Amino acid sequence: MTLKLYAFPTPNGLKVSVLLELLGLKYEYHSVDIRTNVQKEDWFLALNPNGRIPTLVDSSTNTTLSESGAILQYLVDTYDKEHKFSYPYGSSLYYKQLEVLLFQMAGVGPMQGQFGHFSIFAQEKVPYGIERYGAETKRLYSVVELYLERNKENGLYLVGDRVTIADIAIFTWARGLERLGVDIKQWPLVSKWFDSIDALPEVQKGLNPV
Helix, strand or coil, X not given: CCEEEEECCCHHHHHHHHHHHHHCCCCEEXXXXXXXXXXXXXXXHCCCCCCCCCEEEEXXXXXXXXXXXXXXXXXXXXXXXXXXXXXXXXXXXXXXXXXXXXXXXXXXXXXXXXXXXXXXXXXXXXXXXXXXXXXXXHHHHHHHHHHHHHCHHHCCCCCCXXXXXXXXXXXXXXXXXXXHCCCHHHCHHHHHHHHHHHCCHHHXXXXXCC
């Protein structure tokens, strides 16, 4: 097997398995149970010095990559030559796709992650943390709504006329809103967009990697 994915079913881990399924690529899935700190063991640190999932190993190109956004970009650059889930390098839509991908990496992921930590996992409930990160998470999804509104003439996509890595990156995080007590339906376009992606069989398979 040329592709090996080391991950766990977190939003960042699921981004990669979802894209792999959409691309129709065969891969070997290695579960890294981050609850047991196995990602801090020497064998994993040899693959990823940051000790975080996901990590992708592609023996066909002698490439080992971590950081979910970088992995998504690598996969479409390498295996999506027909641009079914991406846009050609150098085009205006390529850079818009990159903009939204980085918006997720720098905004949605970290802020929603902190919201989840303070709301669910922190042993001590800190109202300030819950309120701060909760408000910022909701603000960021209002931005997602605006992206969809501005692109609605092209369909229910964040960028252009197709599902891209930008959509996938935000979709796996949006799945966690309900657990945080946030009603996605307060953003009508986000809600419809989410349902349309969630209905894809390849997406469902990627959400349940084995």
